[in-house]
Amino acid sequence: MDNIQLAASAAVLAPGSEIVQGKQFVEITVTPELLVSTATALKQNSETRFDMLVCVSGVDYGKELGTVYHLRSTEFNHMVVLKTKVSDRDKPEIDSLCSLWPAADFHEREVYDLLGIKFRGHPDLRRLFLDSTWGYPLRKDYKDDINILAK
Amino acid sequence: MEEAVKNIPLEEEEYIINMGPQHPSTHGVLRLVVSLRGEMVLNVEPHIGYVHRGIEKMCESLTYPQIIHLTDRMDYLSAHINNEAVCLAVEKALGIEVSDRVKYIRTILSELTRIQSHQLFWATFGMDLGGLTCFFYGLRDRELVMDIFEETCGGRMIVSYNCPGGLMNDIHPNFQKRTKDFIKYFRKTLPEYDRLLTGNVIFQERVKGLGTINREDAIAWGLTGPVGRASGFSCDIRKHNPYSAYNKVTFKEILYNEGDSFHRYKVRMDEMWESMNIIEQLIDNIPEGPYAEKMKPVIKLPEGEYWQSVETARGELGVFIVSDGNKNPYRFKFRSPNFVNLAPLNILAKGFKIADLVAINGSLDLVIPDLDR
Amino acid sequence: MEFSIYDLTSFTQWIDSSLRASMSPGWAVAIEMIIIGLAILIFFALVGLFLVIAERKVCALMQNRLGPNRVGPGGMFQTVADLVKLLFVELVPIKNADKILFNLAPFIVIIASIMAIGALPFAKGLQAIDLNIGVFYLMAVSSMGVIGVLLAGWSSNNKYSLIGAMRSGAQIVSYELSVGLALVTMVVLAGTMQLSQMIEAQRWGWFIFTGHIPAVIAFVIYIVAGTAETNRGPFDLAEAESELTAGYHTEYSGIKFALFFLAEYINMFIIAAIATTVFLGGWMPLHVYGWDGFNKVMDIIPPFFWFLGKAFSVVFIMMWLKWTFPRLRIDQLLTLEWKFLLPINIFNLLLMAFLVLIGWHW
Numbered sequence: 057m058d059n060i061q062l063a064a065s066a067a068v069l070a071p072g073s074e075i076v077q078g079k080q081f082v083e084i085t086v087t088p089e090l091l092v093s094t095a096t097a098l099k100q101n102s103e104t105r106f107d108m109l110v111c112v113s114g115v116d117y118g119k120e121l122g123t124v125y126h127l128r129s130t131e132f133n134h135m136v137v138l139k140t141k142v143s144d145r146d147k148p149e150i151d152s153l154c155s156l157w158p159a160a161d162f163h164e165r166e167v168y169d170l171l172g173i174k175f176r177g178h179p180d181l182r183r184l185f186l187d188s189t190w191g192y193p194l195r196k197d198y199k200d201d202i203n204i205l206a207k
Numbered sequence: 208m209e210e211a212v213k214n215i216p217l218e219e220e221e222y223i224i225n226m227g228p229q230h231p232s233t234h235g236v237l238r239l240v241v242s243l244r245g246e247m248v249l250n251v252e253p254h255i256g257y258v259h260r261g262i263e264k265m266c267e268s269l270t271y272p273q274i275i276h277l278t279d280r281m282d283y284l285s286a287h288i289n290n291e292a293v294c295l296a297v298e299k300a301l302g303i304e305v306s307d308r309v310k311y312i313r314t315i316l317s318e319l320t321r322i323q324s325h326q327l328f329w330a331t332f333g334m335d336l337g338g339l340t341c342f343f344y345g346l347r348d349r350e351l352v353m354d355i356f357e358e359t360c361g362g363r364m365i366v367s368y369n370c371p372g373g374l375m376n377d378i379h380p381n382f383q384k385r386t387k388d389f390i391k392y393f394r395k396t397l398p399e400y401d402r403l404l405t406g407n408v409i410f411q412e413r414v415k416g417l418g419t420i421n422r423e424d425a426i427a428w429g430l431t432g433p434v435g436r437a438s439g440f441s442c443d444i445r446k447h448n449p450y451s452a453y454n455k456v457t458f459k460e461i462l463y464n465e466g467d468s469f470h471r472y473k474v475r476m477d478e479m480w481e482s483m484n485i486i487e488q489l490i491d492n493i494p495e496g497p498y499a500e501k502m503k504p505v506i507k508l509p510e511g512e513y514w515q516s517v518e519t520a521r522g523e524l525g526v527f528i529v530s531d532g533n534k535n536p537y538r539f540k541f542r543s544p545n546f547v548n549l550a551p552l553n554i555l556a557k558g559f560k561i562a563d564l565v566a567i568n569g570s571l572d573l574v575i576p577d578l579d580r
Numbered sequence: 581m582e583f584s585i586y587d588l589t590s591f592t593q594w595i596d597s598s599l600r601a602s603m604s605p606g607w608a609v610a611i612e613m614i615i616i617g618l619a620i621l622i623f624f625a626l627v628g629l630f631l632v633i634a635e636r637k638v639c640a641l642m643q644n645r646l647g648p649n650r651v652g653p654g655g656m657f658q659t660v661a662d663l664v665k666l667l668f669v670e671l672v673p674i675k676n677a678d679k680i681l682f683n684l685a686p687f688i689v690i691i692a693s694i695m696a697i698g699a700l701p702f703a704k705g706l707q708a709i710d711l712n713i714g715v716f717y718l719m720a721v722s723s724m725g726v727i728g729v730l731l732a733g734w735s736s737n738n739k740y741s742l743i744g745a746m747r748s749g750a751q752i753v754s755y756e757l758s759v760g761l762a763l764v765t766m767v768v769l770a771g772t773m774q775l776s777q778m779i780e781a782q783r784w785g786w787f788i789f790t791g792h793i794p795a796v797i798a799f800v801i802y803i804v805a806g807t808a809e810t811n812r813g814p815f816d817l818a819e820a821e822s823e824l825t826a827g828y829h830t831e832y833s834g835i836k837f838a839l840f841f842l843a844e845y846i847n848m849f850i851i852a853a854i855a856t857t858v859f860l861g862g863w864m865p866l867h868v869y870g871w872d873g874f875n876k877v878m879d880i881i882p883p884f885f886w887f888l889g890k891a892f893s894v895v896f897i898m899m900w901l902k903w904t905f906p907r908l909r910i911d912q913l914l915t916l917e918w919k920f921l922l923p924i925n926i927f928n929l930l931l932m933a934f935l936v937l938i939g940w941h942w
Contacts, residue, residue: 079300079511079513080299080514083512107426108426109429110516110523110542111527111542113527113538113542116538124512124527126527126542130440130442133447135514137512159427159547184255184256185255185256193261194264222739246910336906337814337816338905338907340642342643343644343645347644409907409908409912412912413908562817562909
């Protein structure tokens with residue numbers, strides 16, 4: 057399916073989401089409550105069939121924290137981007153997608169480690185690279201006077 | 208210290224062994240906490256982060272040409288392909304079309320990188336299993352590829368030959384002849400590898416049937432590269448979303464269905480033959496043209512999000528750039544293949560013996576700096 | 581008194597008679613024992629030194645590189661340098677280790693090896709003790725080495741050493757069965773267990789040729805089982821570096837480690853020497869019945885060099901095996917022995933007995 061058809065399918069599968077045509081792929085932005093249902097619909101629908109989770113990236117948008125999911129369908133070879141944002145920077149929580157794609161396991165641990173977003177329902181949410189004395193380095197307001205030279 | 212390891216209630220006769228960060232066969236700084244009963248593995252837990260350098264955070268304060276030099280040091284065995292990924296992403300975002308000459312040269316160097324990475328895999332896999340001679344044979348032949356890289360690109364392993372818009376400099380006049388000589392030599396030598404290791408009964412008994420994963424699980428876990436292709440998951444980016452000169456060459460995508468360690472090994476051996484075929488199709492036909500496009504001195508990507516996948520020797524490397532219009536990216540994310548390939552190690556190794564864990568880990572062919580970034 | 585290097589009986593008898601002439605028989609025997617002990621120890625040290633450097637050079641040959649080539653002409657003195665270094669290494673004492681057993685273990689292994697050397701016929705007349713149960717004695721004495729291995733693993737107070745020692749012990753004990761049965765097959769062919777008589781019986785043809793197919797099968801099984809018994813080659817799981825543990829000698833350092841290390845090479849030599857004696861004719865030159873000219877040429881080389889040449893050829897084959905093949909897992913190793921080698925061995929023994937009965941051998 058090309059981007060126009062994908063955008064149309066997405067509008068049907070994910071009502072209440074914001075669908076934008078990005079530079080390359082269709083970008084579906086949902087609220088955190090609708091994340092799991094949208095992802096499930098995208099995975100199971102026979103016309104989209106997104107069976108592979110390629111990447112989960114955590115992004116600090118300045119005021120909000122968000123995650124970006126790149127989904128691919130191995131059957132139809134199309135990709136779509138699913139995004140969600142949380143505005144609570146002190147206790148950000150998003151639902152985990154481990155039950156849909158086991159690949160999300162390590163990715164979500166990395167996002168938790170570097171950005172501090174907790175994933176509800178993750179089987180084993182621990183820090184991955186760093187230990188507990190570090191803050192959340194990928195956040196834009198992370199201060200480390202020793203190692204990072206502020207411009 | 209990191210958060211407490213979750214309490215694994217120890218059964219009777221169960222004990223925990225640490226294959227520590229320094230170990231001859233974990234291929235880098237990877238710590239595996241293995242709980243065993245006798246010789247049988249019950250649970251494997253990888254602890255990573257020993258080589259975490261904060262590359263993604265560093266990228267937020269570097270310009271795009273500077274980021275290319277960081278990517279060399281991630282999966283250092285596919286250095287050129289990593290560089291190519293960033294260059295392609297930047298060029299796609301800016302809408303620049305590089306000349307055919309650049310595309311051909313990039314493809315040839317990528318395939319040489321792939322060959323050299325698989326040679327190292329063969330060398331270390333044999334060594335892990337006890338056939339120490341394989342190490343010397345593999346590295347001896349890899350030196351020839353390293354010499355080609357050194358002459359043209361200036362560096363053996365850490366190459367940094369790509370830049371957005373093309374290449375840093377034109378190829379050396381000797382490049383084509385040396386590559387052709389290498390291909391001729393290696394075509395005669397590669398059957399030697401098969402005679403030494405692949406056909407050996409001891410090797411096959413050690414490696415067949417280990418760590419099996421089927422196609423659906425491979426897709427669900429996101430395994431790409433030779434690991435995925437050995438399970439029947441057709442994931443070669445060079446076929447599905449071709450870039451550079453891959454749509455101008457014909458080659459086979461190696462797929463097997465069994466998904467065990469032996470077939471992961473076989474995929475890499477067969478890929479070396481295919482890489483040589485690709486190089487032979489391109490090496491004599493490099494078109495004339497500029498080796499780099501004219502670019503602005505300061506590269507600023509338009510605002511938006513960009514994604515580029517390439518096929519490194521280990522799987523799909525994804526580059527995700529969030530740009531806000533400045534000369535530094537707002538967020539730069541690498542989807543590294545090794546990171547995803549390590550995740551199912553627990554499932555692959557459960558129920559096998561400790562010696563098999565070494566074989567399974569070797570067959571995944573992980574490069575830990577890529578995992579940790 | 582004519583001494584000839586072809587028949588050293590006259591030389592040894594001259595020593596014996598001159599000793600007995602000058603002192604009482606008790607003293608003479610004692611001095612003889614001291615001389616023999618010293619000779620065996622010197623031989624032990626020299627062969628050990630030579631085998632270590634030979635292994636490194638052979639390994640380098642297989643791997644397309646030069647071996648040690650700086651210390652001494654062609655790297656000859658490399659082992660001496662290694663030995664000197666090992667003498668200076670700090671002996672790390674182990675807390676909570678059983679000190680007596682810990683220190684005893686390397687010596688048990690060495691004693692087993694030296695006792696085996698004592699019974700080997702190096703040349704005509706050059707044999708420390710010629711027992712009429714020669715083969716039986718050799719098998720019994722080389723079995724003692726496994727006690728040293730198990731003691732080393734146990735007394736190190738280290739669970740990894742214990743795992744390694746248990747694996748090693750199981751391996752050695754299993755493969756002794758195959759070694760024993762292969763040697764028994766040749767005893768059936770020779771009709772005697774006495775080593776010097778076995779060699780005399782090979783005057784007109786080495787057993788590997790005259791014994792036809794059962795002898796060849798027995799030789800192959802013997803080489804495989806012998807390699808496994810010394811923890812070498814494709815069967816060195818117990819001391820592999822790319823596995824978890826360094827095996828039973830993890831906790832040993834310095835001179836004690838050197839003793840284990842040396843004992844491994846000497847054991848390899850002993851296995852090769854027994855193979856030479858029983859299968860390849862010992863110190864007998866290669867004679868072909870009826871080719872008198874050829875036989876005369878073969879006779880020029882002294883028997884001592886025939887023996888060493890054959891033994892070192894078998895050692896070379898064992899080294900070749902090690903550097904070519906990957907290693908076997910412990911369960912594959914034990915499966916090989918109990919499910920494959922043992923039935924083949926028993927069948928082979930019956931076949932040999934049958935051949936001897938109907939007189940088809942030479």
